[in-house]
Amino acid sequence: MDIGKDLVAASATPLVLAILSEGESYGYAIIKRVDELSGGELQWTDGMLYPVLHRLERNGLVKASWGRSEAGRRRKYYRLTDKGSDELTKQRRQWQVVNETLRSTPFMSYQLAPQAR
Amino acid sequence: MAHEGGVQVLEDRVLEWRSYVRRRRAIDATDVDELEDHLRSQVADLQAAGLDEEEAFLIGVKRLGELDALSREFAREHSERLWKRLVVAEAEEEGADRKREAVVALGLAVAAALAIKVPELFGVRLDGSAAAEFFYARNISLLVLPFLAGFFAWKRGMDSAGLLKLVAPFLAGAVAMNLMPFEPGGSTMLLAALHLPMALWFAVGFGYAGGAWRDHDQRMNFVRFSGEWFIYFVLIGLGGGVLMMFTMFIFGAIGLDAEWLLESWILPCGAAGAVVVAGWLVEAKQSVIENMAPVLTMLFTPLFVLMLLAFLVTMIWTGSGIAVEREVLIGFDLLLVLVVGLLLYSISARDPHAEPGLFDALQLVLVICALLVDAMALWAILARISAFGFTPNRVAALGENLILVVNLAWSAMLYTRFLRRQAGFGPVERWQTAYLPVYAAWAWIVVLAFPLLFQFQ
Numbered sequence: 278m279d280i281g282k283d284l285v286a287a288s289a290t291p292l293v294l295a296i297l298s299e300g301e302s303y304g305y306a307i308i309k310r311v312d313e314l315s316g317g318e319l320q321w322t323d324g325m326l327y328p329v330l331h332r333l334e335r336n337g338l339v340k341a342s343w344g345r346s347e348a349g350r351r352r353k354y355y356r357l358t359d360k361g362s363d364e365l366t367k368q369r370r371q372w373q374v375v376n377e378t379l380r381s382t383p384f385m386s387y388q389l390a391p392q393a394r
Numbered sequence: 395m396a397h398e399g400g401v402q403v404l405e406d407r408v409l410e411w412r413s414y415v416r417r418r419r420a421i422d423a424t425d426v427d428e429l430e431d432h433l434r435s436q437v438a439d440l441q442a443a444g445l446d447e448e449e450a451f452l453i454g455v456k457r458l459g460e461l462d463a464l465s466r467e468f469a470r471e472h473s474e475r476l477w478k479r480l481v482v483a484e485a486e487e488e489g490a491d492r493k494r495e496a497v498v499a500l501g502l503a504v505a506a507a508l509a510i511k512v513p514e515l516f517g518v519r520l521d522g523s524a525a526a527e528f529f530y531a532r533n534i535s536l537l538v539l540p541f542l543a544g545f546f547a548w549k550r551g552m553d554s555a556g557l558l559k560l561v562a563p564f565l566a567g568a569v570a571m572n573l574m575p576f577e578p579g580g581s582t583m584l585l586a587a588l589h590l591p592m593a594l595w596f597a598v599g600f601g602y603a604g605g606a607w608r609d610h611d612q613r614m615n616f617v618r619f620s621g622e623w624f625i626y627f628v629l630i631g632l633g634g635g636v637l638m639m640f641t642m643f644i645f646g647a648i649g650l651d652a653e654w655l656l657e658s659w660i661l662p663c664g665a666a667g668a669v670v671v672a673g674w675l676v677e678a679k680q681s682v683i684e685n686m687a688p689v690l691t692m693l694f695t696p697l698f699v700l701m702l703l704a705f706l707v708t709m710i711w712t713g714s715g716i717a718v719e720r721e722v723l724i725g726f727d728l729l730l731v732l733v734v735g736l737l738l739y740s741i742s743a744r745d746p747h748a749e750p751g752l753f754d755a756l757q758l759v760l761v762i763c764a765l766l767v768d769a770m771a772l773w774a775i776l777a778r779i780s781a782f783g784f785t786p787n788r789v790a791a792l793g794e795n796l797i798l799v800v801n802l803a804w805s806a807m808l809y810t811r812f813l814r815r816q817a818g819f820g821p822v823e824r825w826q827t828a829y830l831p832v833y834a835a836w837a838w839i840v841v842l843a844f845p846l847l848f849q850f851q
Contacts, residue, residue: 304428305435322459323436327428328471335471346431348438353428 280319289321289329291372294357294365297339301356304330330355338364404437404447411455418461420469433458492678499545499674506541506670507663510534528578532571535591538666540564542673543594543601549677550604559605563597567841574845581786582845589790593837595620596830598673613827618742619676621687621735626672634664688743691736692753695760698736702763709770723791726771730798733764737805738826746819750812758809765802771795786848790840797836801829 296302296310307330308323333339338361346352357365379385408430415426433454440450458464513533518526547560567590576583602619603612638656645652740757772795779788808825811817 303431305432308432322463323432323457324429324459324464325467327425327432328467331425331468331471346435348434350431350434351427352431353424 285319285321288319289326290333291365291368293326293329293333294338294361294368297355297357298362298365301354303352303354307355333361337361401447404451407447407451408433415461418465418468420465420472422472425468429458495549495674495678498548499670499678502541502545503667503670503674506538507667509537509541510662510666511659512537524578528576528583531587532576532583532590533568535594536564536568536571538669539591539594539598541670543598545670545673546598546601546604550601552601552605556605560597560601563594563600563838567594570842570845574850576845576850580851582848582850585786585790585844586841589837589840593834593841596834596837610824610827613830614742614823617738617827617830618687619673621739621742622676623672625686625690626675627668630668630672631665634660634668687739691739691743695736695740695753695756698733699756699760699763702733702760702767706763706766723771723775723787726767727791727794727798730764730768730771730795730802733760734798734801737761741823741826744819744823746823748819750815754809754813758806758813761802761806761809765799765806768795768799768802772799786844786851790844793836793840797832801826801832 292311293307296307296314299310302310304326305323308321308326311319311321330339330341334341334355337358339355340358341353341355344352344354411433412426412430415421415429416423421429433451436454436457437447437450440453441447445453513529518529543560543564547557552560571586571590576586599613599616599620600607602616603609606612638660641652641656641660737757737760740753772792775788775792775795779792782788804825805822808817808822812819812822
């Protein structure tokens with residue numbers, strides 16, 4: 278499914294934060310996890326993840342450190358900071374509000390209508 | 395074996411990709427490392443799924459996203475990189491080297507700043523006496539430029555044979571300027587003092603090229619370096635001016651006159667140090683403002699064309715000739731040097747493979763205008779010489795004009811052929827770099843041979 282650019286951009290932060298709340302990770306693994314969780318429906322342009330990660334790092338939501346991969350390559354790992362956890366909680370509430378509001382409108386049934394036809 | 399070959403192919407591809415991505419200013423070295431890790435992980439997974447190296451690499455690169463869009467995203471997040479930090483280099487992997495280079499450069503700058511004051515220890519004080527002024531006029535470049543040349547000799551790791559060749563011109567200059575029995579304030583002395591910095595600048599160029607002065611690419615790099623160096627030097631000078639103004643002002647506010655401090659220490663030492671610092675900054679920040687000289691050239695070429703055209707039209711309209719006085723001739727010489735400089739810098743920045751365009755035509759107009767002006771200046775000098783005989787000043791002006799006229803005439807010819815698509819841009823560029831030694835030779839002739847030819851008058 279082709280998800281609009283704005284929606285991808287808006288969901289990137291909570292998604293990355295949520296995946297990092299499972300534990301320390303790195304760019305490629307995050308992309309794979311998103312792919313896995315969405316059943317391949319949510320496709321990112323891989324490279325675009327990195328500016329997002331760097332922004333989160335600058336804002337202190339994640340902390341980055343250089344380590345090594347199993348193959349011995351330099352690899353940059355990211356983990357969630359306390360500030361990041363707080364932000365995740367805040368974003369969860371915001372998305373819940375959006376989600377519930379959408380649910381209580383005819384939005385969901387419209388969504389189904391074309392497929393039913 | 396096939397697999398071995400495949401691994402090599404992949405390594406080559408990744409290397410190629412790295413250097414390609416690295417050219418984007420918004421993406422720095424550590425980002426490329428991070429992206430490379432991503433790419434390699436992706437390739438490994440795709441290979442595990444049965445693709446060969448080539449396919450896996452192509453798909454991996456494609457999934458990373460289109461480079462323009464990617465670099466835009468990076469730029470949005472790291473906007474400061476587009477305004478790259480001016481002072482301290484950021485490439486972390488070579489941090490230690492950079493630091494050592496900074497220490498060496500600053501040490502040499504301090505040495506240059508002190509060297510300018512060394513003659514005072516021997517009683518040569520700039521206190522308005524003509525003898526001291528003449529001493530400094532003759533020797534100032536000998537006191538400062540060795541440190542800049544030394545910086546490059548160190549940076550390029552020159553061997554002892556190269557060092558010897560680098561030291562020779564400075565020694566020759568020092569001997570000539572101080573042992574020849576110049577008539578104080580005479581033309582040959584002033585001409586030599588004027589040409590020595592130029593002559594020694596080419597010695598600096600020898601150091602800059604690490605001794606490989608025959609290499610045309612190195613010559614062009616030195617031309618670029620000279621332009622950027624000049625811009626840095628002027629910028630540092632502007633900053634220094636502001637600093638001195640405020641020093642005067644705040645000390646004046648408490649009733650102290652700081653002028654002596656500025657005149658005898660901050661100005662000369664600061665300027666001497668700035669020569670080395672500017673050279674180091676250009677070297678360290680090659681990728682930052684590298685486009686400054688060409689940008690200024692682009693801006694001013696059309697304006698100079700207009701100015702020269704207006705001048706030529708006015709001259710034809712009013713029928714007035716060029717007044718032959720020393721200042722006027724020097725002024726015209728400088729104008730032509732400037733035109734050649736504009737030409738040189740637009741050539742140095744031009745993509746040699748680009749098609750001839752409007753700007754190239756404009757260059758040709760500029761060159762032709764300069765040729766006409768030069769021809770008139772030459773005419774005036776020749777008339778003067780035939781009426782009043784040879785003097786050092788007239789011969790120097792004549793020689794410089796001839797050198798420039800030859801360069802401009804042949805440039806015009808090459809440009810015409812290039813614009814008519816009879817030849818590529820290569821010859822235009824090559825001609826300029828091939829011609830550089832002529833300037834050096836002439837500067838040295840004026841320094842070393844003129845005093846002997848004209849009996850030090």
